[in-house]
Amino acid sequence: xxxxxxxxxxxxxxxxxxxxxxxxxxxxxxxxxxxxxxxxxxxxxxxxxxxxxxxxxxxxxxxxxxxxxxxxxxxxxxxxxxxxxxxxxxxxxxxxxxxxxxxxxxxxxxxxxxxxxxxxxxxxxxxxxxxxxxxxxxxxxxxxxxxxxxxxxxxxxxxxxxxxxxxxxxxxxxxxxxxxxxxxxxxxxxxxxxxxxxxxxxxxxxxxxxxxxxxxxxxxxxxxxxxxxxxxxxxxxxxxxxxxxxxxxxxxxxxxxxxxxxx
Amino acid sequence: xxxxxxxxxxxxxxxxxxxxxxxxxxxxxxxxxxxxxxxxxxxxxxxxxxxxxxxxxxxxxxxxxxxxxxxxxxxxxxxxxxxxxxxxxxxxxxxxxxxxxxxxxxxxxxxxxxxxxxxxxxxxxxxxxxxxxxxxxxxxxxxxxxxxxxxxxxxxxxxxxxxxxxxxxxxxxxxxxxxxxxxxxxxxxxxxxxxxxxxxxxxxxxxxxxxxxxxxxxxxxx
Numbered sequence: 299x300x301x302x303x304x305x306x307x308x309x310x311x312x313x314x315x316x317x318x319x320x321x322x323x324x325x326x327x328x329x330x331x332x333x334x335x336x337x338x339x340x341x342x343x344x345x346x347x348x349x350x351x352x353x354x355x356x357x358x359x360x361x362x363x364x365x366x367x368x369x370x371x372x373x374x375x376x377x378x379x380x381x382x383x384x385x386x387x388x389x390x391x392x393x394x395x396x397x398x399x400x401x402x403x404x405x406x407x408x409x410x411x412x413x414x415x416x417x418x419x420x421x422x423x424x425x426x427x428x429x430x431x432x433x434x435x436x437x438x439x440x441x442x443x444x445x446x447x448x449x450x451x452x453x454x455x456x457x458x459x460x461x462x463x464x465x466x467x468x469x470x471x472x473x474x475x476x477x478x479x480x481x482x483x484x485x486x487x488x489x490x491x492x493x494x495x496x497x498x499x500x501x502x503x504x505x506x507x508x509x510x511x512x513x514x515x516x517x518x519x520x521x522x523x524x525x526x527x528x529x530x531x532x533x534x535x536x537x538x539x540x541x542x543x544x545x546x547x548x549x550x551x552x553x554x555x556x557x558x559x560x561x
Numbered sequence: 562x563x564x565x566x567x568x569x570x571x572x573x574x575x576x577x578x579x580x581x582x583x584x585x586x587x588x589x590x591x592x593x594x595x596x597x598x599x600x601x602x603x604x605x606x607x608x609x610x611x612x613x614x615x616x617x618x619x620x621x622x623x624x625x626x627x628x629x630x631x632x633x634x635x636x637x638x639x640x641x642x643x644x645x646x647x648x649x650x651x652x653x654x655x656x657x658x659x660x661x662x663x664x665x666x667x668x669x670x671x672x673x674x675x676x677x678x679x680x681x682x683x684x685x686x687x688x689x690x691x692x693x694x695x696x697x698x699x700x701x702x703x704x705x706x707x708x709x710x711x712x713x714x715x716x717x718x719x720x721x722x723x724x725x726x727x728x729x730x731x732x733x734x735x736x737x738x739x740x741x742x743x744x745x746x747x748x749x750x751x752x753x754x755x756x757x758x759x760x761x762x763x764x765x766x767x768x769x770x771x772x773x774x775x776x777x778x779x780x781x782x783x
Contacts, residue, residue: 519718
């Protein structure tokens with residue numbers, strides 16, 4: 299690709315990134331995807347609490363660098379962590395081990411609590427890292443990055459279509475729910491309610507299938523022949539290599555701490 | 562340059578049946594000449610949208626003949642070629658706008674026509690500028706208003722430089738201001754058009770003749 303073309307495309311990419319000017323956003327999306335994947339793998343396989351705390355600290359630092367909106371990020375995390383709260387309460391009573399507490403004759407173990415803490419730390423570290431690095435990639439650039447990483451074209455298209463049509467399906471769901479409410483429907487724990495919700499879900503599926511047929515017709519009308527076209531060619535730079543090296547070192551550190559802890 | 566009377570698309574004795582064998586369209590014949598703007602009127606369920614889809618080969622032709630630019634359309638590959646110069650604007654803009662941003666949606670057609678990224682981008686930006694939509698280029702289709710969506714769908718088709726535009730209820734769900742803007746844009750275009758609409762006032766201002774589809778037949782030319 300000529301320099302002039304590359305510059306013009308770079309202008310387009312910059313415009314796509316206009317919503318976020320953080321230092322993380324300047325890193326090549328491919329570097330962020332690969333590193334986040336490796337980071338998630340290392341974190342999920344870790345068992346050492348110190349290593350997990352380090353991983354969480356790294357994720358928090360990345361969130362800070364990515365300049366994510368604090369309130370909405372906290373809200374999203376709270377939704378996930380409310381589920382983790384259940385784990386904290388339930389796991390000690392389901393995992394056998396050294397007794398920590400006895401409630402109504404049921405013994406809670408330290409090992410159960412440790413597992414719950416591990417899972418909570420892992421989930422928070424991985425999700426925060428994904429928020430900071432991958433979630434800020436505009437969907438079109440994400441498509442180009444995945445395509446350049448040789449991800450299956452059909453999977454990329456499925457992902458992009460899902461991102462595009464999720465709101466449309468949500469709007470359709472809201473319309474159907476409104477029309478049910480307008481006819482005095484109130485959700486109760488009875489056969490009629492479950493049947494009605496079943497109809498609603500079936501109708502959403504039918505409409506989604508019909509829409510997918512119309513979309514493929516629209517695509518055919520505009521010359522689509524089954525080939526995915528990458529709109530934003532990406533250019534690997536020195537800073538991307540540096541980012542990958544730094545992340546690789548950190549991931550190796552997490553893995554090493556696990557071994558040291560294991561000894 | 563093509564003469565105003567040159568038929569771009571000729572439909573001869575076209576008939577179509579549902580899977581149940583019930584007849585939907587019976588022995589339709591008409592032609593669309595270069596630059597001609599035609600209204601297609603009919604009741605709900607008369608088969609207007611089906612006819613448009615038959616014309617671009619989205620529904621297989623059962624009976625009759627289609628001739629585009631003096632070439633008889635027989636197989637899917639003929640229709641693939643034909644869709645390069647016949648642009649169909651669908652009823653629901655959400656079906657037509659499937660890319661993450663407006664610019665990419667407009668670039669989709671030219672890229673499929675074989676243009677490189679830069680040329681496709683420049684051509685798309687030009688069309689968007691002509692339709693005064695430049696401010697929308699990086700917006701997501703789901704964030705657009707009904708009027709904006711309609712104009713963007715038109716841009717996605719016009720960028721492919723079609724000779725004929727097939728418009729399926731373009732004024733659907735548009736307020737009067739958006740409708741007037743769309744009308745002004747369509748009136749300024751040189752392309753031949755076949756427009757389905759229930760908005761007779763809109764059709765009267767845009768088209769020069771009408772085809773009425775009633776009881777499976779094209780009953781009159783007004």
